[in-house]
Amino acid sequence: MTQNLPEIPDTPVNVDVIAHSNFLVSTGATGTKFLTELRDNKKIMGIKCPSCGKIYVPPRLHCPTCFVRMSEWVDLSGKGTLSSYTIVRYQEPYMPKEPPFAYGVIQMDGADTGLAHMLGEVDLDKIKIGMRLEPVFKEEREGSILDIDYFKPSS
Amino acid sequence: MSTEEKQEPEFIQFRYPRQVTYHHALGYQSKFANGLKQGRILATKCPVDGRCTIPPRIVCPFHHVRQTEWVDQGQRGRLISAFKINFPMFNSRTGELQNWENPIIAVELEGGARMDGWCAEMDPEKLKTGMLMEAVWRPEEERQGRADDILYWKPVEE
Amino acid sequence: MAERIAIVGVGQTHHKSKRPDVTTAELCAEAVERCLEDAGMQMKDIDHLVMGSFEVADGYYSPDKWIIPELGVVGKSGLEMQNVGTTGGVVAAASFNSAATGLFDAVLCLAWQKMDEAAGAFGRGGGGANEYWTGQFPMSPITNFARRTYAYMDRSGCTEEHIAIVRVKQDQCAMKNEYAQLRLGLTVEKVMQDVLLAWPIRRLHMCPTTAGAAACIVCPEEKAKKVTNKPVWVEDWLTCHQGGALTMAEDPTASTLRYACNVVYKRCGITNPLKEIQAWEVYEPASPAELRWIEEVGICEDYTAWKLFEQNKVGIDKEVPFNPSGGVTATNPIGATPVVRLVEAVLQVRGDAGEHQIQGKIERALATGYGGQGENVIMLLRKSL
Numbered sequence: 222m223t224q225n226l227p228e229i230p231d232t233p234v235n236v237d238v239i240a241h242s243n244f245l246v247s248t249g250a251t252g253t254k255f256l257t258e259l260r261d262n263k264k265i266m267g268i269k270c271p272s273c274g275k276i277y278v279p280p281r282l283h284c285p286t287c288f289v290r291m292s293e294w295v296d297l298s299g300k301g302t303l304s305s306y307t308i309v310r311y312q313e314p315y316m317p318k319e320p321p322f323a324y325g326v327i328q329m330d331g332a333d334t335g336l337a338h339m340l341g342e343v344d345l346d347k348i349k350i351g352m353r354l355e356p357v358f359k360e361e362r363e364g365s366i367l368d369i370d371y372f373k374p375s376s
Numbered sequence: 377m378s379t380e381e382k383q384e385p386e387f388i389q390f391r392y393p394r395q396v397t398y399h400h401a402l403g404y405q406s407k408f409a410n411g412l413k414q415g416r417i418l419a420t421k422c423p424v425d426g427r428c429t430i431p432p433r434i435v436c437p438f439h440h441v442r443q444t445e446w447v448d449q450g451q452r453g454r455l456i457s458a459f460k461i462n463f464p465m466f467n468s469r470t471g472e473l474q475n476w477e478n479p480i481i482a483v484e485l486e487g488g489a490r491m492d493g494w495c496a497e498m499d500p501e502k503l504k505t506g507m508l509m510e511a512v513w514r515p516e517e518e519r520q521g522r523a524d525d526i527l528y529w530k531p532v533e534e
Numbered sequence: 535m536a537e538r539i540a541i542v543g544v545g546q547t548h549h550k551s552k553r554p555d556v557t558t559a560e561l562c563a564e565a566v567e568r569c570l571e572d573a574g575m576q577m578k579d580i581d582h583l584v585m586g587s588f589e590v591a592d593g594y595y596s597p598d599k600w601i602i603p604e605l606g607v608v609g610k611s612g613l614e615m616q617n618v619g620t621t622g623g624v625v626a627a628a629s630f631n632s633a634a635t636g637l638f639d640a641v642l643c644l645a646w647q648k649m650d651e652a653a654g655a656f657g658r659g660g661g662g663a664n665e666y667w668t669g670q671f672p673m674s675p676i677t678n679f680a681r682r683t684y685a686y687m688d689r690s691g692c693t694e695e696h697i698a699i700v701r702v703k704q705d706q707c708a709m710k711n712e713y714a715q716l717r718l719g720l721t722v723e724k725v726m727q728d729v730l731l732a733w734p735i736r737r738l739h740m741c742p743t744t745a746g747a748a749a750c751i752v753c754p755e756e757k758a759k760k761v762t763n764k765p766v767w768v769e770d771w772l773t774c775h776q777g778g779a780l781t782m783a784e785d786p787t788a789s790t791l792r793y794a795c796n797v798v799y800k801r802c803g804i805t806n807p808l809k810e811i812q813a814w815e816v817y818e819p820a821s822p823a824e825l826r827w828i829e830e831v832g833i834c835e836d837y838t839a840w841k842l843f844e845q846n847k848v849g850i851d852k853e854v855p856f857n858p859s860g861g862v863t864a865t866n867p868i869g870a871t872p873v874v875r876l877v878e879a880v881l882q883v884r885g886d887a888g889e890h891q892i893q894g895k896i897e898r899a900l901a902t903g904y905g906g907q908g909e910n911v912i913m914l915l916r917k918s919l
Contacts, residue, residue: 234409234521239471243393244593245651249557253388288577288606364388387554431667459680461732465672523670
């Protein structure tokens with residue numbers, strides 16, 4: 222607590238500083254191929270490690286286990302099994318959909334990893350782990366993971 | 377012979393535009409901000425060597441002792457350095473990108489502390505180190521305890 | 535008792551202004567692949583990773599979550615840190631500290647920056663937005679150097695032409711470095727006619743924005759000798775940050791570089807820096823900074839370095855072999871840059887710098903990292919134990 226110049230108060234002051242950002246994110250050559258296949262061919266692809274044989278989706282350049290470059294692309298059916306999920310009920314800026322919506326990890330057929338995405342065409346209280354799902358693509362696609370609109374229960 | 381044009385490879389990139397407002401608590405420096413609102417420039421003074429610092433600090437960074445004495449630095453100072461920017465930068469009060477017409481200067485105040493501010497003399501060629509400058513304030517009702525409560529420094533005749 | 539440590543491998547990407555062909559994680563992996571190859575090691579030989587970049591500029595927090603799987607270092611121990619321009623320097627210092635404990639066989643030091651993705655990083659009122667006061671001014675590295683250079687020129691007799699001569703020398707060195715980004719073939723006239731950003735700083739005086747990464751591997755003594763027959767010993771290092779306000783930058787006695795060098799020289803018994811250190815890679819974010827740094831590392835008196843350039847005494851094969859790689863003015867992936875300086879200094883000591891190699895035996899090299907507010911990290915390398 223300051224003692225002198227008492228005519229100038231110590232009352233706390235807060236200052237607002239407004240910051241803008243407009244960050245650009247590169248998807249790289251590997252990411253670009255995955256996204257162009259979504260956009261142009263409505264196809265979900267994985268990539269296979271030449272050393273351990275694991276198939277990753279979404280694809281990446283290096284195998285996280287072996288640290289070798291991967292270049293063998295694999296067609297996937299797009300179908301998968303729901304391995305976990307949650308229902309998002311709160312609103313925050315920059316969300317891909319209006320809440321409430323279901324968001325989970327879909328273990329993809331033919332791959333060793335799951336893909337995180339949203340679920341649709343299903344009652345939120347009828348979702349079960351283990352459900353069989355398939356992707357529904359948007360009509361207008363731009364080369365984004367959201368070109369897949371959602372995963373719906375498959376017959 | 378192929379007549380196709382060579383195509384640049386496509387690389388997909390995304391933009392994430394964001395605007396964030398930070399609310400900074402000034403803490404010990406609140407007295408300095410309140411001083412600005414009253415049209416006064418305060419600094420903390422080191423009990424060991426008498427050096428005054430702006431922005432004020434609870435502890436002297438050189439002698440590691442508490443600084444509890446505040447000293448009014450007066451309204452005048454001598455020019456130390458100056459620059460003028462020729463490209464737009466953000467204004468933190470408005471959040472807008474703008475051109476900055478006034479040079480930005482550092483002055484050494486009568487009390488010994490140094491501070492940054494804007495300069496009324498628009499031509500950097502006319503600025504010389506050691507020139508005497510005086511603070512020109514924003515109207516009292518507009519002051520918020522921000523750096524630009526001092527609108528600019530203007531040269532004074534000696 | 536601390537272990538003696540050496541750098542056994544280095545790697546850097548070919549620095550470019552844009553790398554849309556890779557993600558940030560893939561850019562890091564490129565530098566790491568080159569580094570492992572240089573050391574003749576594999577990822578399984580690494581047991582500790584120290585990493586960092588200037589996160590605000592890249593727009594991520596906790597990028598380790600993304601980069602670690604790309605590198606295949608899951609399951610190894612590690613640290614992540616940043617500090618604006620000295621990020622690579624503190625990452626290197628922490629790598630040295632980690633290796634010196636003797637707890638690890640091989641420490642991988644990685645720093646990166648992908649500035650084609652940065653946008654409005656300096657929009658927060660300026661790069662000097664470390665507290666509310668500086669954040670309210672349109673401060674940035676450009677303006678910081680403008681004000682310092684103005685004060686320097688005012689006091690020393692240095693003219694705009696001298697600064698242009700510095701820029702041309704930097705470019706001549708960069709032309710001999712395949713990894714450098716800006717290799718322009720500059721002339722003094724071209725520099726003096728370039729766009730004025732903030733008097734006296736012109737666009738060409740400033741470092742570029744770069745996408746690049748750099749890595750090195752640090753081992754304790756016994757392991758280092760097994761891995762390579764050309765270990766580069768890390769003799770000493772020091773981080774030194776400056777408190778106070780930006781206005782202190784005009785005061786040469788408040789220099790963190792000078793302070794750090796004095797401490798390290800004393801610890802290592804160096805009394806004549808120019809004679810006892812044969813290679814210098816000192817982080818200069820703008821051409822005029824090189825003048826100040828030459829003085830502050832103790833090569834000449836304050837306010838006289840511009841005369842050395844007038845007398846053509848600075849260059850790869852000259853009396854003052856300062857920044858033979860072309861320096862930061864040619865290449866600046868901010869967070870990575872101090873590690874790039876370290877990599878270049880290691881190459882000089884090993885005799886592997888190719889066209890920009892300083893001739894003669896390089897017994898000692900000094901590499902530094904610098905941050906816009908006056909932070910400094912210095913790293914002293916040695917050829918023999």
